[in-house]
Amino acid sequence: MRKNLFMISLILFVISALPLFQMLRERVTTWKLDNRYTIEQAYAQGFLTHNDVSEIVVNGHLIEIVEEKTGEKGTLTYWDENEGVKPGDIVKLHLSIDNKEVTTTDEIWLSNRDRGGRYYSWLDILTVNDDIAIVQRLTDDNGAMEDRRWKIIWIDEKGKLTEDQVSYYDRSENPLAVRLINISSTSLMGMGYYSDILFTYPTIFFPLMFPWGTGLFSILFFIIAFLQRKKSPKLN
Numbered sequence: 001m002r003k004n005l006f007m008i009s010l011i012l013f014v015i016s017a018l019p020l021f022q023m024l025r026e027r028v029t030t031w032k033l034d035n036r037y038t039i040e041q042a043y044a045q046g047f048l049t050h051n052d053v054s055e056i057v058v059n060g061h062l063i064e065i066v067e068e069k070t071g072e073k074g075t076l077t078y079w080d081e082n083e084g085v086k087p088g089d090i091v092k093l094h095l096s097i098d099n100k101e102v103t104t105t106d107e108i109w110l111s112n113r114d115r116g117g118r119y120y121s122w123l124d125i126l127t128v129n130d131d132i133a134i135v136q137r138l139t140d141d142n143g144a145m146e147d148r149r150w151k152i153i154w155i156d157e158k159g160k161l162t163e164d165q166v167s168y169y170d171r172s173e174n175p176l177a178v179r180l181i182n183i184s185s186t187s188l189m190g191m192g193y194y195s196d197i198l199f200t201y202p203t204i205f206f207p208l209m210f211p212w213g214t215g216l217f218s219i220l221f222f223i224i225a226f227l228q229r230k231k232s233p234k235l236n
Helices: 002-036 078-083 175-184 208-231
Strands: 039-041 055-058 061-073 089-097 100-109 123-128 131-137 149-155 161-167
Touching: 002 175, 002 208, 039 175, 055 123, 061 131, 089 131, 089 149, 100 131, 100 149, 100 161, 123 175, 131 175, 149 175, 161 175
Parallel strands: none
Antiparallel strands: 039 123, 055 061, 061 089, 089 100, 123 131, 131 149, 149 161
16 A cells, blocks of 8 residues: 555656646746846836837937838737727837937837737837836737747946847747746737746646646655555564
């Protein structure tokens, strides 16, 4: 009986260990980032406080957003068709900081919904401690999550500009970028630092029964087996 409990405990531990580790790593990473950085929206108005202005002064720096019309319309997504909304305009976005254009010009689909800002899910401006981060998605709404890319333009407290390029596949190399992408809602769907396990649709089976339940029972069976071993008579 004792050996069977040890074996069951070992099996449950093996199948539970990896997802539990992944969940814990995601939680710990968020905790570390939130303790190190204060991240806030630079402009608060409307749904989810997303940027919806052509220019804004943040930490003494003038940030301007200029749209170049392309005459094209974005493709309707599954959700657009269900809600009966019209296609949004595709524009090329020019970003200027202190009257100087920075970064490349990339296309975005203007919002075609009544809720949210004009650039919702495409562009947002955040403050990160004393720095500024402009987060822009570079791939369209219909692209697979695995193919998505972003750029983050940084303005530090001295006015120095740098740019990070982030993709879904290399996101684990830049956890802060993932945090900014999620806060800005430019990810479209929740994205983890190393895995997306915390963004899996919850059911009774996952994560309650597995891996939390199986992990708990593995510990419980191990304790019971250990106590039985301590109580069993010793042979001379």
